[in-house]
Amino acid sequence: MRAGAYDVVIVGAGIVGAACAWACASEGLRVAVIEADIIGGGATGAGMGHLVVMDDSKAQFALTRYSRSLWQQLVTELPGDVEYESCGTIWVAADQEEMEAVRQKKEFYETRGVPAEMLDAKALRMAEPNLREGLAGGLRVPGDAVIYAPCAARFFIERAQSRGAELYLPRVVTGITAEGVRLNDGTVIAAHRVVNAAGTWSPMLTPGIEVKKRKGHLVITERYAGFVKHQLVELGYLKSAHSMTTESVAFNVQPRRTGQMLIGSSRQFDMEGKGVDANILRRMLGRAAEFLPGVNRLSAIRSWTGFRAATPDKLPLIGPWPGHENLFLATGHEGLGITTSLGTAKLLVDQLLRRTSEIPIAPYLPSRVPESVHA
Amino acid sequence: MNNSRRSFDVLVVGAGPAGIAAACCAAQAGVRVGIVDNNARPGGQIWRGETQDSNVADAADWLRKLASSRAEILAPMEVFAQPEAGRLTATSSDGVCELGYKKLILCTGARERFLPFPGWTLPNVMGAGGLQAVVKSGMDIAGKKVILAGSGPLLLAVGAHLRAHGADVRTIAEQAPWSRLIRFGMALASRGRKISQALQLKKRLSRIAFRAGCWVVAAEGDGKVESVTLRTVHKTWREPCDYLACGFHLVPNTELASLLGCELRGGFVRTDEFQQSSVSGIYCAGEPTGIGGLELSIAEGQIAGFAAAGQRERAQEYFGEQKSQRRFSMALERAFMLRDELRPLASAETIVCRCEDVKFGRLREQSSWRAAKLQTRCGMGPCQGRICGPAVEFLFGWKAESARPPIFPVAVESLAATACAE
Ligand SMILES: Cc1cc2nc3c(=O)[nH]c(=O)nc-3n(C[C@@H](O)[C@H](O)[C@H](O)COP(=O)(O)OP(=O)(O)OC[C@H]3O[C@@H](n4cnc5c(N)ncnc54)[C@H](O)[C@@H]3O)c2cc1C
Numbered sequence: 001m002r003a004g005a006y007d008v009v010i011v012g013a014g015i016v017g018a019a020c021a022w023a024c025a026s027e028g029l030r031v032a033v034i035e036a037d038i039i040g041g042g043a044t045g046a047g048m049g050h051l052v053v054m055d056d057s058k059a060q061f062a063l064t065r066y067s068r069s070l071w072q073q074l075v076t077e078l079p080g081d082v083e084y085e086s087c088g089t090i091w092v093a094a095d096q097e098e099m100e101a102v103r104q105k106k107e108f109y110e111t112r113g114v115p116a117e118m119l120d121a122k123a124l125r126m127a128e129p130n131l132r133e134g135l136a137g138g139l140r141v142p143g144d145a146v147i148y149a150p151c152a153a154r155f156f157i158e159r160a161q162s163r164g165a166e167l168y169l170p171r172v173v174t175g176i177t178a179e180g181v182r183l184n185d186g187t188v189i190a191a192h193r194v195v196n197a198a199g200t201w202s203p204m205l206t207p208g209i210e211v212k213k214r215k216g217h218l219v220i221t222e223r224y225a226g227f228v229k230h231q232l233v234e235l236g237y238l239k240s241a242h243s244m245t246t247e248s249v250a251f252n253v254q255p256r257r258t259g260q261m262l263i264g265s266s267r268q269f270d271m272e273g274k275g276v277d278a279n280i281l282r283r284m285l286g287r288a289a290e291f292l293p294g295v296n297r298l299s300a301i302r303s304w305t306g307f308r309a310a311t312p313d314k315l316p317l318i319g320p321w322p323g324h325e326n327l328f329l330a331t332g333h334e335g336l337g338i339t340t341s342l343g344t345a346k347l348l349v350d351q352l353l354r355r356t357s358e359i360p361i362a363p364y365l366p367s368r369v370p371e372s373v374h375a
Numbered sequence: 376m377n378n379s380r381r382s383f384d385v386l387v388v389g390a391g392p393a394g395i396a397a398a399c400c401a402a403q404a405g406v407r408v409g410i411v412d413n414n415a416r417p418g419g420q421i422w423r424g425e426t427q428d429s430n431v432a433d434a435a436d437w438l439r440k441l442a443s444s445r446a447e448i449l450a451p452m453e454v455f456a457q458p459e460a461g462r463l464t465a466t467s468s469d470g471v472c473e474l475g476y477k478k479l480i481l482c483t484g485a486r487e488r489f490l491p492f493p494g495w496t497l498p499n500v501m502g503a504g505g506l507q508a509v510v511k512s513g514m515d516i517a518g519k520k521v522i523l524a525g526s527g528p529l530l531l532a533v534g535a536h537l538r539a540h541g542a543d544v545r546t547i548a549e550q551a552p553w554s555r556l557i558r559f560g561m562a563l564a565s566r567g568r569k570i571s572q573a574l575q576l577k578k579r580l581s582r583i584a585f586r587a588g589c590w591v592v593a594a595e596g597d598g599k600v601e602s603v604t605l606r607t608v609h610k611t612w613r614e615p616c617d618y619l620a621c622g623f624h625l626v627p628n629t630e631l632a633s634l635l636g637c638e639l640r641g642g643f644v645r646t647d648e649f650q651q652s653s654v655s656g657i658y659c660a661g662e663p664t665g666i667g668g669l670e671l672s673i674a675e676g677q678i679a680g681f682a683a684a685g686q687r688e689r690a691q692e693y694f695g696e697q698k699s700q701r702r703f704s705m706a707l708e709r710a711f712m713l714r715d716e717l718r719p720l721a722s723a724e725t726i727v728c729r730c731e732d733v734k735f736g737r738l739r740e741q742s743s744w745r746a747a748k749l750q751t752r753c754g755m756g757p758c759q760g761r762i763c764g765p766a767v768e769f770l771f772g773w774k775a776e777s778a779r780p781p782i783f784p785v786a787v788e789s790l791a792a793t794a795c796a797e
C-alpha cells in the first residue's frame with residue numbers, strides 16, 4: 001500500500017466507526033474501515049438500541065438532542081431491517097418526590113426545544129395499562145425511538161462504501177503509528193489520519209485513554225405485541241447510570257418491532273467475563289416486575305451481556321488525541337453510543353476538517369480537563 | 376410460584392436409555408440419585424410410551440429396573456440454567472425446582488436434522504420422529520399416503536411404525552447411496568443382534584419401495600402438501616402424498632453441556648473413557664457424545680452411572696461393549712453422511728429459520744453464523760437455532776455457538792428465580 005493512500009483509517013465497525021466512515025466518505029475523504037470481527041459484533045450487537053435524549057449533564061443533553069435530530073432526518077432512508085420505531089420514552093415516576101423531578105425534567109427539556117408531556121397517574125395507566133397501580137405518573141418524550149443497531153451499522157457501512165470507502169474485515173489492528181495502522185498479518189495501511197473507534201478495546205490501541213468496561217445484562221422475551229407501547233424507564237435510571245463503583249439495576253423495558261420485549265438494565269464495573277450473572281439477572285428482572293408485574297408470566301428466550309465503554313465524566317471522547325498529530329478518538333460512549341453515533345460522526349468530521357460544529361465541541365474533546373465529577 | 380430445592384449425590388438429566396442406565400447403576404452403587412426428564416414418564420425418544428409390561432424387551436427391563444431402584448424420578452421437569460456450579464434450575468408444573476448435585480450426568484439425547492427445500496414449511500410436511508410421536512399419541516394415520524425422506528436408520532423404524540398403524544407408506548427415500556449402505560451392512564454382519572434387528576425391520580417393511588441414493592427436492596401443494604418431487608442421480612419424478620415425513624439423521628442436544636462449559640469436539644461432547652467431560656464431575660452419555668444408537672447409549676450410561684458413583688471398576692466392565700459400539704457409531708456416521716446435492720435445494724425464497732422467517736437468499740450473503748444472527752435474526756427465535764442451526768451448519772459450514780440461559784424458553788419469573796444461594 002502506498003503511503004497516504006487513505007485520508008482516514010477508522011478502527012472498528014461498530015455503530016460509531018460505521019457512522020464516522022459514512023460521514024467522512026460523504027465529505028469526499030478516502031476512507032478505510034478496519035474491523036477485527038464482524039460489523040456491529042461488539043457493544044453495538046449487545047445493546048438496546050434506544051434513541052434517547054438524556055439530561056445527566058448539559059453536554060450529554062446537547063449531544064443526545066443533536067444526535068436524535070440527525071436520526072429523525074434519516075428515518076425515511078433507513079432500510080426496514082433497522083426497525084426504526086418512534087415509540088417515544090416514558091420516564092416513570094414512582095412517588096410524589098419523583099413527580100417533582102419529572103416537573104423539573106420537563107422544564108429542562110422544553111426550554112431546550114425537546115417536547116415532553118407530563119402524565120399523571122391516570123394518564124400513565126391509560127398509556128401503559130400493564131404498569132402496576134399506584135405509580136405517581138411520568139414524563140412522555142415522544143421524539144425518542146428504538147432501532148435495531150447491528151443493521152444500522154451495516155447500513156452506514158454500505159453508505160460509506162457507496163461513496164468509495166473500503167472495508168477490511170476480518171482484520172485486526174495491532175498498532176497505530178505515525179504512518180497509519182499495522183495489521184496482524186503485518187500489512188501496514190497508510191493514512192494521514194487514524195480514528196480509534198474500537199469501543200471498549202480502544203485503550204488497548206491507545207494507552208492512556210480513560211475507558212473502562214462496564215458490563216450490562218439484557219433479557220429478550222417471545223412476542224407479545226402491545227404489552228408495552230413506549231420504552232419505559234424508571235426515573236431513578238440516571239442514579240443507576242451514575243454510580244461509578246457499585247453494581248446497580250434499573251427498570252428499563254423496550255418494545256421491539258417484532259412484538260418482543262427487551263428487558264434491562266444492569267451496570268457492573270470490573271467484570272471481564274461475558275457470563276450471565278444469576279444474581280444480577282434476578283435483581284434486574286425483579287426490578288422490572290416491580291413496575292410491570294405481568295412481565296413475570298411472559299416467556300423469556302435468551303439473556304446475554306455486553307460491555308459499555310465508560311469514561312470518568314460519562315461523556316465520550318471525540319476529536320484529536322493530544323500529543324499524536326494524526327490520531328483521533330471516537331470512543332467512550334457508555335450506554336448511549338447507538339444514539340450518539342450520528343452526532344459523534346459529525347463532530348469528528350468537523351475536527352478532521354477543522355470546521356466549527358453545530359454544537360460546542362469542548363466537553364467531548366479528549367484534551368478536556370474533566371469538571372470535578374459531581375456526586 | 377413455588378420454589379423447591381432438592382439435592383443429590385448424582386443427578387442425571389434426561390431419562391432416555393442412557394439416562395435410565397446411568398441412574399440405575401449409580402443407584403445400585405448406593406448413592407442418592409435423581410433423574411430429570413421434561414416428559415411425564417421416563418423412556419426418552421425410543422421408549423416413549425413404553426411401560427414395564429412392554430413387549431419391547433429392553434424397554435420393559437430397564438423401566439422395571441429404574442422403578443425398583445432407589446433413584447428418584449423428577450418429571451416432568453425441564454432444566455434451563457445453572458446459576459452456579461453444583462446447582463441447576465428446572466421448571467416443573469408448580470414452579471422452579473433447584474437441583475443440587477455433587478456429580479452430574481448429561482443424557483440429553485439428540486433431535487432430528489431438518490434441511491430446507493422448497494415446500495418444506497407446508498402443513499403436513501413433518502419430522503419423521505415428529506410424525507411418529509403424533510401417531511403414538513393417537514393421531515389416525517390409517518389409509519394416509521406417507522412418503523419418508525431423508526437419511527438414517529430412523530426412517531426405517533418410523534416407516535415400520537407408521538405402517539403398523541395402517542399408513543400407506545409409499546416410498547422411503549434414503550439419500551445415502553447403496554454402495555455406502557452395503558458397506559454399512561457388512562459392518563453390521565459382524566454383530567448378530569443388529570443384523571436380526573435389521574432383518575425384523577426388513578420384514579415389517581416388505582413391499583415398501585425403499586430407495587437408496589434418492590432424495591427430496593421439493594414438496595408441492597395448495598395449503599398443504601399434496602405431492603413430493605424426488606430425485607436420484609438418474610431421474611426426477613413426482614409422487615402424490617398426504618404426509619411427507621423428513622429427517623436427515625440426528626444432531627446431538629449439546630446446549631446444556633455447552634452452557635456448563637463442557638468442551639465439544641466436532642459438535643459432540645468430548646469425554647474420557649469413563650464418560651467424564653472436560654469439566655470435572657460432569658459426565659455425559661448417549662447421543663450427545665456421538666450418534667451411536669441404543670446399545671452404545673446404554674453402555675455409556677452404565678459406565679457414567681458407576682463412575683459418577685465412584686465405582687470405577689464396575690464401570691470398566693462395560694468398556695468392551697463401549698468400544699465395539701463406538702465402531703458401529705463411526706460406521707453409522709460414514710454411511711449416512713449427507714450428500715452435496717442436498718446443499719443447493721433451497722431457493723432464495725425458501726425459509727430457513729422458521730421462528731424468524733429468514734430466507735435462504737438473505738443468509739447466503741452473510742459471512743458467519745454470528746453475522747447471520749445479528750443481521751438477519753436467524754436463530755434468534757424461541758427455538759434459539761435448534762432447528763435452523765444444524766441446517767445452516769450443513770449448508771454454509773457455520774458453527775452455531777454460545778448457549779445462554781435459559782436453554783429453553785421459561786417465564787421471566789422462573790429466570791429471575793435462578794439466583795445464587797445467599
Ligand atoms: C435489539 C436486539 C434484539 C435482540 N433480539 C434477540 C432475539 O430476539 N433473540 C436472541 O436470541 N437474541 C437477540 N439479541 C441478542 C443477540 O444479538 C446476541 O445474543 C448478543 O449480541 C450477544 O450475545 P452473546 O453474548 O450470547 O454473544 P453471541 O453473539 O451469541 O456470541 C458471541 C460469541 O462470539 C465469540 N467471539 C466474539 N468475539 C470473538 C473473538 N474476537 N474471537 C473469538 N471469539 C469471539 C464469543 O466468545 C461468543 O461465543 C438481540 C440483540 C439486540 C441488540
Ligand SMILES: Cc1cc2nc3c(=O)[nH]c(=O)nc-3n(C[C@H](O)[C@H](O)[C@H](O)COP(=O)(O)OP(=O)(O)OC[C@H]3O[C@@H](n4cnc5c(N)ncnc54)[C@H](O)[C@@H]3O)c2cc1C
Nearest residue numbers: 012014016036042043044047048050173199216337338339
Ligand atoms: C447492555 C447495553 C445496553 C445498551 N443500550 C443502549 C441504548 O439503549 N441506547 C444507546 O444509545 N446505547 C446503548 N448502549 C451503548 C451502545 O451499545 C454503545 O455505546 C455503542 O454500541 C458503542 O459503539 P462502538 O462502535 O463505539 O463500539 P462497538 O460496537 O463495541 O464497536 C467496536 C468495534 O471495534 C472492533 N475492534 C476492536 N479492536 C479492534 C482492532 N484492534 N482492530 C480492528 N477492530 C477492532 C470491534 O470488533 C468492534 O466491532 C448499550 C450498551 C450495553 C452494553
